[in-house]
Amino acid sequence: MKKNVVWWIGVKNDKYAHKYGGWEWMDISRKTWEYWCKKNNADLHVVTKHKKEYGFPIWNKLDVCEVGKGYDKIAIVDCDTMIKWDAPNIFEQIGTGIYGINDTANLRWVYDSVNNYGDEFFPNFEMNLEKYINAGVVYLDNGSLSVYDKL
Helix, strand or coil, rough: EEECCEEEEECCHHHHHHCCCCHHHHHHHEEEEEHHHCCCCCCCEEEEECCCCHHHHHHHHHHHHHHHCCCCCCCCCCEECCCCCCCHHHHHHCCCCEEEECCCCCCHHHHHHHHHHHHHHCCCCCCCCCCCHHHHEEEEHHHCCCCCCCC
């Protein structure tokens, strides 16, 4: 297998540029991940083109299944994330399974997300905030990619 990969999703949609204050912040995010990946010998896969069949640009992360099969460990990160230049190599910290950020900063957003998508993806789903992770930063090993196939 190859080394590790960061799958960075940064689709710019001119329709929303004003709403999000332009896209300069997205370019900064990408540069932080470029630097970190080079420093930690990880590949960076940048997604900037939107596939219309996904509806919202963020769902382009589902393509990780095919490309991710060739890597030991995978990080899937949204364009609104930045990594600190001296952050440790998280791939060396994780084992098998799925890892993420337990995000309870905006519980209303979490509640709305579960209500909007919960029945579609997870019928009879009950929210457990202790196990909830923000899908904007996910680390997983190759054997755990199947969770994205199910979506």
